[in-house]
Amino acid sequence: MTERGEDLGAPRRAPDPGARWRRAPDVRFRVVGGEGVVVRQTSGEALVVDEVGARILELLDERPTAAEIVGRLEAEYDVEPERLAADVERFLEELLEAGIAGPVEGAAPERRDDEPRARR
Amino acid sequence: MSFGAAFLREPDLFPARHSGETWGGESVTIDFAAGPYRFEGLGREQAATVRERFRDRVGGRGGGEAAVTTVFRAAAADFVEIDPRGWEWTLDLDHGPDVVRMAGRGFMARLDWRPTLAGALWTAAEGPLFQEQFENYFRILAAYRLAERGGALLHSAGIVDGGEAFVLFGRSGAGKSTISRLGLAAGRLVLSDDLNAISSAGGGTVVEKVPFAGDLGRTRTPRQSYPLRALLALEKGARSARRPASAGRTLAALLACAPYLNRDPYRLELLTANLERLVGDVETGVLTFDLGGEFWPLLRPPRPRRAEDAPR
Numbered sequence: 233m234t235e236r237g238e239d240l241g242a243p244r245r246a247p248d249p250g251a252r253w254r255r256a257p258d259v260r261f262r263v264v265g266g267e268g269v270v271v272r273q274t275s276g277e278a279l280v281v282d283e284v285g286a287r288i289l290e291l292l293d294e295r296p297t298a299a300e301i302v303g304r305l306e307a308e309y310d311v312e313p314e315r316l317a318a319d320v321e322r323f324l325e326e327l328l329e330a331g332i333a334g335p336v337e338g339a340a341p342e343r344r345d346d347e348p349r350a351r352r
Numbered sequence: 353m354s355f356g357a358a359f360l361r362e363p364d365l366f367p368a369r370h371s372g373e374t375w376g377g378e379s380v381t382i383d384f385a386a387g388p389y390r391f392e393g394l395g396r397e398q399a400a401t402v403r404e405r406f407r408d409r410v411g412g413r414g415g416g417e418a419a420v421t422t423v424f425r426a427a428a429a430d431f432v433e434i435d436p437r438g439w440e441w442t443l444d445l446d447h448g449p450d451v452v453r454m455a456g457r458g459f460m461a462r463l464d465w466r467p468t469l470a471g472a473l474w475t476a477a478e479g480p481l482f483q484e485q486f487e488n489y490f491r492i493l494a495a496y497r498l499a500e501r502g503g504a505l506l507h508s509a510g511i512v513d514g515g516e517a518f519v520l521f522g523r524s525g526a527g528k529s530t531i532s533r534l535g536l537a538a539g540r541l542v543l544s545d546d547l548n549a550i551s552s553a554g555g556g557t558v559v560e561k562v563p564f565a566g567d568l569g570r571t572r573t574p575r576q577s578y579p580l581r582a583l584l585a586l587e588k589g590a591r592s593a594r595r596p597a598s599a600g601r602t603l604a605a606l607l608a609c610a611p612y613l614n615r616d617p618y619r620l621e622l623l624t625a626n627l628e629r630l631v632g633d634v635e636t637g638v639l640t641f642d643l644g645g646e647f648w649p650l651l652r653p654p655r656p657r658r659a660e661d662a663p664r
Contacts, residue, residue, distance in 0.1 A: 262628075270604075277608055
């Protein structure tokens with residue numbers, strides 16, 4: 233689901249399967265032409281994810297578990313559940329490796345309210 | 353390491369306001385994309401240095417509110433002594449909702465939105481070190497000013513062909529300098545091989561040479577801007593080719609090539625919006641090029657034929 237432009241971070245240990253996921257604090261993303269453009273502010277690096285990847289990144293606002301992500305996508309896309317679960321797991325591992333997202337164990341689903349507002 | 357610690361002896365004493373003793377009463381206005389930019393409080397030697405360095409740009413075409421920067425005195429003892437031989441450093445930047453603070457070799461500065469953009473620079477230098485500080489500061493100021501005006505500063509090669517500008521962008525090692533040299537050898541006007549300013553003018557998008565970057569930054573070029581024809585990501589390849597790229601991929605590549613703002617959490621959204629608009633307005637794609645110059649025709653691919661033009 234991702235196309236990495238550059239090496240964005242070192243691999244980390246595999247998360248707990250029940251962990252809740254969130255985007256890294258320095259990550260911003262937007263959907264452009266059906267793709268997700270992801271920027272890591274601390275490095276200035278950017279990468280592109282496909283439509284489903286963009287949807288998963290959106291869902292991370294709610295700090296879901298992997299199973300909750302699969303459940304949401306099952307309802308939105310016509311895809312075989314087992315394959316979807318495997319793809320989501322792999323994608324989350326890619327996000328973790330790239331430093332774009334990670335598990336927040338013990339955190340309740342909630343929106344972040346400490347994100348800085350953009351200046352226009 | 354906390355902000356400024358590499359350059360300032362007392363980072364906690366970083367000025368909170370544009371205050372202090374100016375170096376003198378000299379003022380220089382530099383006309384450049386998204387400008388004019390006016391620098392006040394300069395000492396005589398500092399002003400002469402700036403005027404000489406930017407002699408092609410001093411003075412204004414008029415029009416537009418100037419971004420004003422005041423230059424203040426600082427004590428040499430305020431700064432960490434750095435021997436520049438044998439190493440390179442990057443400026444230390446710190447972002448806030450209404451401020452960008454910066455620290456570098458022998459200087460500190462801040463940009464404030466009050467609500468318009470205004471800057472202050474504190475230095476103990478007058479000569480060559482001041483010129484280096486000034487250029488480092490001006491580059492960042494210009495990046496923010498351009499973004500405010502709907503444009504962007506891009507790491508890119510800017511080549512003019514047939515009166516139109518092609519911005520060939522890419523990170524270090526992508527081939528910007530190489531393709532610029534090929535452009536010069538082929539008789540094209542090269543604006544810059546490192547940084548180019550993209551801004552809006554007269555309902556269109558234009559490209560202007562950045563006077564303080566790259567091997568060509570110090571060369572004289574016509575004081576004018578050129579309509580932007582295409583934004584092409586540079587990639588190394590065995591043969592020349594041009595291929596389309598999705599809007600998302602182009603935007604991601606552009607973001608990686610837009611210095612300063614792409615690491616500013618408070619203004620990244622502004623930069624992204626500007627670049628997204630650019631991507632929608634001009635031709636985009638990916639260009640690989642060979643050293644033999646076979647790529648020039650690829651800059652201007654034949655336009656799709658309209659049905660009414662077809663022979664009957």
